[in-house]
Amino acid sequence: MARARKKAIPFGDPLILGKESFLPEDRGLVHLEVGHLITHELLTMPVHVIRGKLPGPRIFVSAAIHGDELNGVEMIRRLLKKTRLLNRLRGDLLAIPVVNVPAFLGRSRYLPDRRDLNRLFPGSPEGSSGSRLAKLFVSEIVAQCSLGIDLHTGAVNRPNLPQIRVSPKLEKNRELGVAFGAPVVMQTKTLEGSLRAVMEEQRKPMLMLEAGEALRLDANSIRFGLRGILNVMRHLEMLPAEKSPAKQRPIVVSGESYWARAPRGGILTPLVALGKAVTPDTPLGFIADPFGKGESKIHPKEEGIVIGRTNLAIADEGDGLFHIAVTKNANAAARKIRRSGTELAEEDDHPVSDEPLLD
Numbered sequence: 001m002a003r004a005r006k007k008a009i010p011f012g013d014p015l016i017l018g019k020e021s022f023l024p025e026d027r028g029l030v031h032l033e034v035g036h037l038i039t040h041e042l043l044t045m046p047v048h049v050i051r052g053k054l055p056g057p058r059i060f061v062s063a064a065i066h067g068d069e070l071n072g073v074e075m076i077r078r079l080l081k082k083t084r085l086l087n088r089l090r091g092d093l094l095a096i097p098v099v100n101v102p103a104f105l106g107r108s109r110y111l112p113d114r115r116d117l118n119r120l121f122p123g124s125p126e127g128s129s130g131s132r133l134a135k136l137f138v139s140e141i142v143a144q145c146s147l148g149i150d151l152h153t154g155a156v157n158r159p160n161l162p163q164i165r166v167s168p169k170l171e172k173n174r175e176l177g178v179a180f181g182a183p184v185v186m187q188t189k190t191l192e193g194s195l196r197a198v199m200e201e202q203r204k205p206m207l208m209l210e211a212g213e214a215l216r217l218d219a220n221s222i223r224f225g226l227r228g229i230l231n232v233m234r235h236l237e238m239l240p241a242e243k244s245p246a247k248q249r250p251i252v253v254s255g256e257s258y259w260a261r262a263p264r265g266g267i268l269t270p271l272v273a274l275g276k277a278v279t280p281d282t283p284l285g286f287i288a289d290p291f292g293k294g295e296s297k298i299h300p301k302e303e304g305i306v307i308g309r310t311n312l313a314i315a316d317e318g319d320g321l322f323h324i325a326v327t328k329n330a331n332a333a334a335r336k337i338r339r340s341g342t343e344l345a346e347e348d349d350h351p352v353s354d355e356p357l358l359d
């Protein structure tokens with residue numbers, strides 16, 4: 001169960017996690033105890049601990065706070081396979097591939113009681129099972145780390161262009177977002193009950209990565225995310241600098257986004273891919289009535305770039321279809337994104353029609 005909040009400890013002291021203790025250079029996997037299931041089995045949250053030889057920051061990298069968001073789980077698995085690189089770690093890495101184990105087992109975004117774990121932070125030891133899990137994460141992981149990277153994806157059938165979301169309240173967040181190498185950094189307000197809100201309140205920087213969609217692995221997103229995590233660790237001097245470091249790429253910073261929604265129900269033909277520049281003149285797609293002759297074009301209300309979209313070909317009136325980050329000079333922004341090489345291999349997987357609209 002959750003324990004009292006811990007204070008930062010000197011590097012040479014043991015790092016206590018659950019019932020285990022780690023000295024510098026120690027490694028291991030700790031099963032933090034969440035609580036018992038109906039079947040009496042103990043539910044745990046596994047945490048990989050890697051302590052460096054030399055002092056440095058202590059950070060966490062977490063995934064699957066939403067149980068169906070799998071790209072981050074794979075990013076962490078590949079991160080932990082970099083044993084030679086991690087042998088040179090300064091500071092400590094706590095890696096949590098699956099925070100929300102019950103939701104992960106259920107292939108669901110949500111906890112078994114249908115709550116969203118990322119609305120239950122900082123949690124309570126007397127709360128619902130999800131609230132206790134949130135509390136455990138805060139008291140064991142957040143309290144002992146000075147910085148975090150939390151990995152997410154879009155929802156089912158709603159892929160996101162790889163992007164970093166940060167609270168605008170901490171200047172360090174933007175610097176780390178740039179270090180990550182994300183082509184898009186969204187400076188957005190934190191939601192009440194989110195892990196980001198807890199980190200903001202504790203004045204600890206946190207990057208939230210959004211890349212790809214739920215229940216799928218996307219090779220580009222995983223490569224991009226892993227590279228970004230390593231970039232941040234190098235920036236923090238937790239890992240040695242690369243011999244020939246990649247040039248820092250330009251980024252697009254946006255503080256506002258909106259969904260272009262279906263003006264009517266029908267069959268959706270999208271005309272733009274993730275990462276593309278759009279203006280109010282750009283047709284995003286059209287919706288056709290399968291039982292009549294009606295067709296409606298969808299246009300953005302403001303200039304920007306497409307950072308998320310639906311892959312479903314059917315929409316009800318009002319459904320969010322294209323998520324657009326507002327930015328001036330969207331064409332230049334889209335060029336930066338193209339140069340970053342982070343566009344999802346969308347054309348291969350989900351063909352985008354380039355047919356002219358019918359009249």
Ligand SMILES: [Zn+2]
Binds near residue numbers: 065066069
């Ligand atoms: Zn998520």
